[in-house]
Structure formats: structure tokens, C-alpha cells
Amino acid sequence: MPTSAPVHPINRLLSRLGIRVTRSQPPIPREFMEGYRRALDELKRSPGGFDVHEEMWYETGEHPARYTDFEAAFAASHISRLDPASILDIGSYRLFILGLLANYRVTTLDVRRREPATPSETVVTGDAKDSGLPDGSFDAVVSLCALEHFGLGRYGDEFDPVADRKALAEMVRLLKPGGHLIFTTHITRGRPAIGFNAHRIYSREMLHERCAGLALVEERYYSHALNRYCSLEEVTDAPRVWDVYCGCWQKP
Numbered sequence: 529m530p531t532s533a534p535v536h537p538i539n540r541l542l543s544r545l546g547i548r549v550t551r552s553q554p555p556i557p558r559e560f561m562e563g564y565r566r567a568l569d570e571l572k573r574s575p576g577g578f579d580v581h582e583e584m585w586y587e588t589g590e591h592p593a594r595y596t597d598f599e600a601a602f603a604a605s606h607i608s609r610l611d612p613a614s615i616l617d618i619g620s621y622r623l624f625i626l627g628l629l630a631n632y633r634v635t636t637l638d639v640r641r642r643e644p645a646t647p648s649e650t651v652v653t654g655d656a657k658d659s660g661l662p663d664g665s666f667d668a669v670v671s672l673c674a675l676e677h678f679g680l681g682r683y684g685d686e687f688d689p690v691a692d693r694k695a696l697a698e699m700v701r702l703l704k705p706g707g708h709l710i711f712t713t714h715i716t717r718g719r720p721a722i723g724f725n726a727h728r729i730y731s732r733e734m735l736h737e738r739c740a741g742l743a744l745v746e747e748r749y750y751s752h753a754l755n756r757y758c759s760l761e762e763v764t765d766a767p768r769v770w771d772v773y774c775g776c777w778q779k780p
């Protein structure tokens with residue numbers, strides 16, 4: 529699972545006030561600059577067949593972790609535990625799906641058309657709320673960071689304020705009995721909100737209400753301010769700001 533450095537209290541305070549803080553680059557140390565110059569001179573003297581030009585980067589320190597890493601890690605841990613025979617993905621990060629294709633045949637449903645990346649991908653272009661696929665087709669339905677966008681038109685889908693409800697019902701319909709729904713979305717402990725037409729920000733109660741009839745297997749939260757999984761109490765309540773909900777639910 530990804531880990532991360534503690535967040536400075538000032539940044540936590542700004543985040544509670546609704547101000548998103550991004551970490552600025554640390555200053556480049558003199559020793560690095562000197563080493564860079566020496567190595568560049570050396571390379572120019574002996575380029576070994578390469579054209580050498582300056583393009584300096586300095587990206588040291590702890591490997592950066594983003595919320596998407598935590599979403600993907602949550603889904604990956606459940607998929608490897610369940611080892612589902614059939615998987616439908618709806619709108620997840622493309623790189624996550626590409627990794628999944630290394631081990632699984634995956635049917636991918638997205639409103640935006642694309643070509644299959646490998647022979648293991650079956651692409652369905654369509655709306656999550658009405659896939660046209662048969663009932664009970666999949667052992668797992670996975671959807672990372674997509675539910676909050678359905679029906680808002682951002683990706684070219686039909687405007688439909690309740691498309692997220694319809695899509696969740698569709699996901700459940702497509703699951704076999706005993707199958708698992710693994711999804712991530714945006715959450716707040718404050719007022720639920722729609723930043724039209726970017727996304728919805730749900731309360732935990734709203735998500736539980738939409739998953740009624742399913743059995744909760746595991747849920748986790750990720751805090752942007754803390755840059756780690758967090759308790760429900762640590763989820764933001766700042767207006768218009770969101771943290772991440774990760775849920776694994778089972779169809780009876």
C-alpha cells in the first residue's frame with residue numbers, strides 16, 4: 529500500500545478552509561548542480577553516439593503518492609484476493625485497466641470510444657446506466673473515480689441528474705449472485721455537493737443508500753490533507769473539497 533510523509537499543520541489548516549495545497553519543488557542543492565555540470569561536460573566529451581542536450585530534472589526524495597495510487601491499491605488488493613473469473617470495468621483509470629489486462633480478461637465499458645489495448649480487452653462503448661449487457665454476466669464490477677461523473681455531460685454522456693443511481697443499479701444487475709462491486713468515488717463529511725459539471729461529492733450515507741441490498745465487505749477513506757488512508761473522522765468536511773471513498777460490496 530502507498531505510504532507518505534506527514535502533512536505540515538499549515539497545509540492541513542488551509543485544506544480545511546477549502547484551499548488545496550500542492551507541494552512545491554524543493555530547491556536544487558548546489559552539490560547536485562555541480563555534479564550535473566561535471567557529468568554534462570563528460571557526456572559532451574564522450575557522447576557514445578548520442579546527441580547530448582541540456583534537459584535538467586531533479587526528482588529525488590520519497591516517491592510521490594497520489595490519491596489515484598490508493599484507489600488502485602484498494603481495487604488491486606480485492607481483485608487479487610477474489611481472483612474473479614470475469615471482470616467488467618466501468619470508466620476506471622486507463623493505466624489501471626492496462627495493468628489489470630496483464631492477468632485478466634477484462635470487459636471495459638466507457639462512454640468514450642476506444643480500441644482494445646490487447647486481445648484480453650473487450651471494449652463496450654456505451655452509457656454506464658444502460659450497458660445492454662446481459663444480467664449476471666460478471667464476477668466483479670470495478671469502477672474507479674467514475675460514478676461521480678455519470679450524467680453530468682462532461683465526457684459527452686447524456687445529461688441525467690440521477691445517472692449515478694441508475695449506473696449503480698446497472699452494476700448490481702450485471703453482477704452474478706455472490707459477485708463483488710469494487711468502486712471509488714468522492715466523499716465529504718460536510719455537505720454533499722455537485723460541482724456542475726465536474727463531479728459529485730457524496731456523503732457516506734448517500735453511498736450506503738445507493739448500495740442498499742449489497743453486503744459491505746470493506747470500505748476505506750483517503751485524505752488529501754494527510755495523503756494516506758484515513759478514518760471516517762479524518763475525511764474532510766470543508767465546503768466543495770473532497771476526499772476519496774473506496775468500497776468493496778458483495779451481491780447476495
Ligand SMILES: C[S@@+](CC[C@H](N)C(=O)[O-])C[C@H]1O[C@@H](n2cnc3c(N)ncnc32)[C@H](O)[C@@H]1O
Nearest residue numbers: 619620621622638639640655656674678683685
Ligand atoms: C475520471 S475518468 C476516469 C479516468 C480516465 N478514464 C483515465 O484513464 O484517466 C471517468 C471515466 O468515466 C467515463 N464516463 C463518464 N461518464 C460515463 C457514462 N455515463 N458512462 C460510461 N462511462 C462514462 C469517462 O469517459 C472517463 O473515462
